[in-house]
Amino acid sequence: MNKKEIAEVLGEIGTLLELKGENPFKVRAYQNGARALETLTEKLEEVIAEGRLNQIKGVGDALAKKIIELYETGQLAFYEKLKASVPEGLMEMLDIPGLGGKKIKVLHDKLGVDSIESLEQVCRAGKVAELAGFGTKSAEKILKGIKNREAYSKRHLWWNAHEVAEPILDGLRKLPEVARAEHAGSLRRNRETVGDLDFIAASDTPEPIMNWFTEQRDVAEVTAKGETKSSIRLDSGLQADLRIVPLKQFAFALHHFTGSKEHNVQMRQRALSRGLSLSEWGLSDEQDGSPAKNSEGIDSEEALFRYLDLSFIPPELREGLGEIEVAENGDFPDLVKTENLRGCFHNHTNASDGINTLEEMAQAAQSLGWEYLGLADHSKASFQANGLNEERVIQQIDDIRKLNETGKYTAKLFSGIECDILTDGSLDLSDDVLGKLDYVVVSIHASFTQPKDKMTARIIRAIEHPSTTMLGHLTGRLLLAREAYEVDVEKVVDAAIANDVVIEINANPHRLDMDWRHWRKAAAKGLLTSINPDAHSTDHLEFVDAGVRIARKGWLSPESIINTWPLKKVEKFIKNRKR
């Protein structure tokens, strides 16, 4: 079993133990162990061979033994036995709001509930309301949760969540009682998907704000309403939380609710190591609870980090992945901003499956103030997308050359192609035609189910083609819709570096591929990227903003991103790429 699969098993053990009513700290130990494996950058094989498993923070002797058993045999007796002792139906009951391990255990032990169906039956029969610790409201809430569980448990694309969140934040800021307001949570951290929305507001008079928040249009349900916190469920199924704190606590609350959980745990541990307790309300003496010395002046996150001798950690880096160690020793790289972009390279026109003409795309790029735009329509194997054959490619090269010569648009147009990587790793167009293009993006659009080693070799062969400039959407994933295909990312990254090939950040909000989790390490090894919107219309060019957010999340600064480079430098780069 590989690292990822083992981490999944450990995580599931945690859930199963939770359902058995085990010690919550033991549950967390398994979850921590799973996470430690997921974020392990070394090869698991080597760590095991060198007997260093239990040196990983969060992995002790017990977990190390289980990891080795899973790694060597693909099975774990402890896990099999545990799984057999918990009805499968209990796992999915955790998705129902208000039900956690303890309540599910009671329902199972007292009423024999072993599935969502049987849970619904006992609720309707009035048996749940009679249980100690439950009541009529609990039963109603469970029934509602069952009815809506698909909508409630669904995550949302960052792009869509952002569209919902923006007007709410604007509305909050316009209220006279609100001194400051921000969004927090995974939206602020630029995660590719968002579970719910978090808003933080500063005010001394929370009541009218809470009323406004819970009475907005599109509110399907108010699930909590208090002085400092309210929760609503929107018609889309998306949940939104609002916290209101006095202005003095705003920085602490904003930091706290921005998270991540892992980042917060580490920050609190850092505070504790200095005899201080950190919460959303401030910093206090761990012993007597009095406010920490000189902490009353902390009115921004910058000041909070400074107080703990850390440089400012940008929100998107707060994932508990080593950012605190870096902040201890100095500053972060100068993260890329949307205004650093001077163009982009993976765009379609109506020659293949885009909806706008070449000229409309050129005009749109110019309106964005860009210096250049690369056109990369599909190649002929993408028949469904009206891909271009050799003849049409030659024609388009000519069209682009002529349009450039008219000087009609200030943005220089590059002629490229999004060339299909065929099943065996060869490219879909003749070498002769590929050689005539300014640049070539290579992508996979078919045969997604090849085994990992075959898929990896296929992509690497395409990378090694002398005309290849960059690799498009590395894993083919569609967020929340289609899994990535199996591929050894590390090997592909190494091959790209060895061949001077760029790996794009596909900025389409459904893709955001290659994943941000790989970029910090890959860029440190020398990999370059291009933030590409994969635009199929002029409107789609704005997707680059989603790509910039992911690049920031991957710790990238403009030097690693070729479409932040000036025209001359980019021209030279893609020209020199041709071998």
Add this chain to the structure above:
DNA sequence: GCCGTTTTCGGCCCGACTGTTTTCAGTCG
């Protein structure tokens, strides 16, 4: 189950809200 200038036991991040209870457990983030 993990971890250790409180080191092999006894902690483990912290607080709000709900629903049930009548002082608090469970859930959630």
